[in-house]
Amino acid sequence: MSRLLVFFLIFFTYSCSSFNTEPKYTMRTFDKNDPKILLMPVDISICELTLAGMCEPNASWTQNSKDNIIVSFKEILGERNAVLVEYEKNNENDEIIQLIKLHTQIGQEIINNEYGPFELPTKKEFDWSIGQKVKLLKKKYKSDYAIFIYFRDQYSSTERVLYNIVTAVLFPGIIPIGGSQLAFASLVNLVNGEISWFNGYYRSFGDVRDVEKARETVNKLFEEFPG
């Protein structure tokens, strides 16, 4: 029972805190022509909110959305004459997986500290790094940069939408949570692990399940991307 309460609290807190970021960067243009950019595995999970608000993971939506995001990102790179390098799942090792996990952690810290409630009072410059270990990727993929994308999204089921309407009418003031989207992406320099560009947002609209809307979302995420 207390677990359920905690869930409610988390949903509630999430619904209150929303951020829409300005992109952060240490460079505006790539330091060489036609840079090679390695696309790391997109960390994505999409779920459907049940009537009561449980987040039911949806594999099919997740797969479609992932494909859509990758297609849209390739277009962005194409406009900038950057060369996309594909990540090889079969060729991965523990150290690379650890790097991906580290990036997710640091991405969340950046959101908290740069945009969110835990802004660091003395940290003025954007100088985040995921460490020297990225050289592994540079060596293995002969790339200049790596791009990491993190994406979480929820959509309300029909039952949930109806339930929201009924609740809102019956109990003015209580608005149950609808779907929401949390995303961030970072461009990591594979020479030294520095995060050269970062952007993220949290909002309650947007859809990446169809390719047109996904393009819009990805363009928003990659605002002021170097090139």
Add this chain to the structure above:
Amino acid sequence: MKNFFLIIIIFLTSCSTPIGGAKKIEDIKPEETPSIETIEAGLWMQMNNYEEKLKTSGSRVKDKSLEKYLKNILCTLTPDYCKDIRVYVQDMPYFNAFMAPNGMMVVWTGLLLRAQNEAQVAAVIGHEAGHYIKRHSLKAWLDAKSRTDLMAILAIGLAVGGVPSGGDIFNLTQLLQAGFMAKHSRDNEREADKIGLDLLIKGGYDPKEAPKIWENIIKEMELGEVNKPLAFLASHPAPEERIKNLKKQTQSYENIETKKNEKELKQKTSPHLKKWVKDEMRLKNKVEQTEFVIDLVYGDNKNEYLLKFYKGEIYRLRGDIENNFQKAIDLYKESIKLKDDFADVYKELGLLQLKIEKDKKAKKNLQRYLDLAINPKDKSIIESYLN
């Protein structure tokens, strides 16, 4: 207006899946994977992500041969599902194991520490495999979904119906719901117990070992705080009932073999015992409870010196109250009487003597530690005490 809401509520109720799941869910077949449109595929996806993280997690025990050994037990029990289930060992000092819908099985070190032979571990692995075969995660998810849906609708319905306080409605529906969930989960556990025992017997193991695990857990629990049962039991049937069921089910089999493989298990766990025992002691359970676990581990005659040493450790770690340090020193001395070349005991004895007696014996014991220990990491700090 009220009628309008009533209609909507009825509509909402009709959308949600019926409680308990009206459709019968078939057992999962060997090498079956859910098709991508299904709810099950979503659960698999989520657990695949989790498994990916667990693989490189610091909490995973870095002993491939131990995991392989457990996997072999699984394959002996159920060759059909051998390919579908992966076994991981996680460093957690509690008695637990769990099964994810995608075939990720996790065994905690606290369980391996308590198991007395391979047959007991096999009983647990068989039980977890039962969860997988019966798709219990999917069933539990569907069940939780329909119950929370119903709760949400009920809350609106009661409010519209004119029941006065919102808080009470919340409590009522939550209570109903918690009760239903626990019952459902206990039913799943019973089913898994049944499959587990069947696999255990077919695998040639001694089925009498299955209830023994629960007998030990009951004993351990009774030694502990009355109001602090092991977390594992909250969603599981009462151990007494499980013991009864397991014994009854065993009677229905003929030609039961008695493979226990005590040595095999001990050989695999022995490199880790020192750490696992330390972790257990850090939990600071009641002395009797920890002693019971240590007894399970080192209770055989061969290892009595370790039993004495660790019992001494239990007292030392509790600090100098109720004469604990003296009790610890006495136990260390008994340990030395049984075996006089075990390094660790001289160190702890020496350090305690230094602390409370400051006598010459302390230095002598610390020196003895340095003589016996092989490349001790704390060599320089111990030497500093000697001068």
